[in-house]
Amino acid sequence: KSPAELEQFLLAKGGSLGKQTGRVAKVDKEQKSQASPRLFSLSSLQTEANRRYHASASQVLQAVQNLYENKFLSYPRTDCNYITDNEYAYLAQNLDRYQGLLPNSAEVKEQMKPLKAEKRYVDSGKVQEHHAIIMTKTVPSQAQMGKMSKLEGQVYDLVLRRTLEMFLKAYVYEKTTALINVGQLTFKASGNVSVNLGWKILEGPVKDAQLPPLEVGQELTAKLKEQEEETKPPAKFTEGSLITAMKTAGKTLDDEEAQDILKDVEGIGTEATRASTIEILKKRGYMQSRQNKLSVTPEGTILCKAAEAEPLLVSAQMTAQWEKALKQVGAKERSQDNFLGQIKKFISKMITEVPGKIQVDQGLQEEAQTRQAKTAAIGPCPVCKQGEITDKGKFYGCSNYRGGCHFTLPKKFAGKNMGKRIVKTLISKGKTDKLDGFVSKKSGQRYSAKLQLEGDKLSLVFD
Numbered sequence: 001k002s003p004a005e006l007e008q009f010l011l012a013k014g015g016s017l018g019k020q021t022g023r024v025a026k027v028d029k030e031q032k033s034q035a036s037p038r039l040f041s042l043s044s045l046q047t048e049a050n051r052r053y054h055a056s057a058s059q060v061l062q063a064v065q066n067l068y069e070n071k072f073l074s075y076p077r078t079d080c081n082y083i084t085d086n087e088y089a090y091l092a093q094n095l096d097r098y099q100g101l102l103p104n105s106a107e108v109k110e111q112m113k114p115l116k117a118e119k120r121y122v123d124s125g126k127v128q129e130h131h132a133i134i135m136t137k138t139v140p141s142q143a144q145m146g147k148m149s150k151l152e153g154q155v156y157d158l159v160l161r162r163t164l165e166m167f168l169k170a171y172v173y174e175k176t177t178a179l180i181n182v183g184q185l186t187f188k189a190s191g192n193v194s195v196n197l198g199w200k201i202l203e204g205p206v207k208d209a210q211l212p213p214l215e216v217g218q219e220l221t222a223k224l225k226e227q228e229e230e231t232k233p234p235a236k237f238t239e240g241s242l243i244t245a246m247k248t249a250g251k252t253l254d255d256e257e258a259q260d261i262l263k264d265v266e267g268i269g270t271e272a273t274r275a276s277t278i279e280i281l282k283k284r285g286y287m288q289s290r291q292n293k294l295s296v297t298p299e300g301t302i303l304c305k306a307a308e309a310e311p312l313l314v315s316a317q318m319t320a321q322w323e324k325a326l327k328q329v330g331a332k333e334r335s336q337d338n339f340l341g342q343i344k345k346f347i348s349k350m351i352t353e354v355p356g357k358i359q360v361d362q363g364l365q366e367e368a369q370t371r372q373a374k375t376a377a378i379g380p381c382p383v384c385k386q387g388e389i390t391d392k393g394k395f396y397g398c399s400n401y402r403g404g405c406h407f408t409l410p411k412k413f414a415g416k417n418m419g420k421r422i423v424k425t426l427i428s429k430g431k432t433d434k435l436d437g438f439v440s441k442k443s444g445q446r447y448s449a450k451l452q453l454e455g456d457k458l459s460l461v462f463d
């Protein structure tokens, strides 16, 4: 935690800051090989294009879509990383033409391995509707390449390289791990040396951490230094990483006792409930997922403010205390009634006190309302043409109510439930196709009719 503490630690282990003698205790060399990455699905292509060119997911989708419409790439909206033998066959047949698009095609040819469809890439059992994104048989000419937008060119190049890598040899390297002793301190150093580049020839320069030749018993000069670094803010959560964070929630708690308890119960929630907790937060509009990055909505911020006004509500320590109390109940050190009674007291206290404590500025409130209106909107209002028709619970109504538009549509009409799809058709086209399920009030008979909306008047049409 401090330089002084570090120096003390080193001293106790027979070392110190600065230069001293070290000895190589162990050297391990291992030859490793790495196959080329899997073929692109849309999301992995978006990830890669974002990493290399900082293109947004929707920009990449648009680029792939254009390349698909111009018949250079296969269908873009796929989550599959595999192709079938059919695609493999035509790719293999056209290899020379694809390779011709690369500046270093001669070197690439040297790395080719014998043709064989490998399960890592070619598996018809794993291809459902669409296969991975690959080149079509149509190889773009220089002129056609010139007509592509910058991003389209980059995306085509990414797909071209990734697909061709499947035909190249593995990347082979030697991994060396050395243990070096200084006093009773052991340091580990590792480095890779490329043996054969293989598919990496299509990925740009390989940056290996090199190690000098080392032998066991060899004496080295070790220089120990302290280094102060600053932490970086963590990356935004994806749904995957949030689940992991919930699972390991105890690790970031300050209170050591609370930390221990959460470690025992494995964080927040269980394997069975974590995903649905995230789903509920999204469904209720507190959180949204964009390009797989989770963020808090304005409503979520308001919820957080409520929680902030009453820190107990979100305190993991609170959870930890409850877990502790539950354990006591389990061990008969506390009665069930005592625990439930405390929870009841806690909840009624929250319900009375918290709403009065929340301070939400108007900007945030408006943001939340706009967002809600947008997500709930079924379509523009056909009457005032300014508001949006939204589901108001017991009926559908115009969001421009305060502006004077009182247009509503019922949830049930002539005995038939009016779903969102019917309302959407009505407000956009004024008339539906023939629908079943109307019920006569008098006879209870079911019948079919069309629904018609003229101005704000809804009626049945029989024709």
Ligand SMILES: [Zn+2]
Residues within 6 Å of the ligand: 381, 382, 383, 384, 385, 386, 387, 388, 398, 399, 400, 405, 406, 407
């Ligand atoms: Zn309206």
